[in-house]
Amino acid sequence: MSLDEAVELTRTGDVWLFRGSTFADRTIRTLTNAPVNHVGMAVVIEDLPPLMWHAELGRSLPDMWTGKRQRGVQLHDLRDAVTTWNTRYGARGWFRQLIPEATPDMEDVVLRTIARLDGAPFPSTWKLTKSWAAGRFRYHRDTETIYCAEVVAVTYQAMGLLPDHRPQNWYDPGKFWSGDGLELQGGATLGPEIAVRPG
DSSP: OOOHHHHHHHHHTTEEEEEEHHHHHHHHOOOOHOSSSEEEEOOOOOOSOOOOEEEEEEOOBOTTSSBBBEEEEEEHHHHHEEEHHHHOOOOEEEEOOOEOOOHHHHHHHHHHHHHHHHTOOOOHHHHHHHHHHHHHHHOOOOSSOOOHHHHHHHHHHHSSOOOOOOHHHHOOGGGGGGGGGOSSSOOOOOOOOEEEBBB
């Protein structure tokens, strides 16, 4: 599917997954034994352009919430974010649709979560690895830093789609890939991966 078609189809709560080619991308996939190394979530509300809610080290795009270029948790124009991940990081992209669609109440929760977390710093590689490893044992930690899968997990928990008994650092990008069998609450599911062609 073309990027234009994907942007037209995506809705709030859809997850976007990326497999990059940089050393950091390969390291994340190796550590987590996952086919992807980055995940974000679409935010498509009323007359706003489709947006990408995620966390990353770079600050190549202006944050749509603050208007600044920042590292860490960010809200970007979705088309620009996907293009950046393709051109800068050599990443292939897919998206999975949330079924059924997010309700207006869920979208309100998403906006509150964005207001709370936007700009939170991304952890160093060591802290990211340490946090993710602690999450394997379901050890809760503070949220002074937050990585991409945690952003999606926290937002899904606030939307009532994921249970609260697992800490946010239990999640990694691969948990949102279909092969991992992530179970959502309330009868919700994620559709199959749809490959997105850049450009």
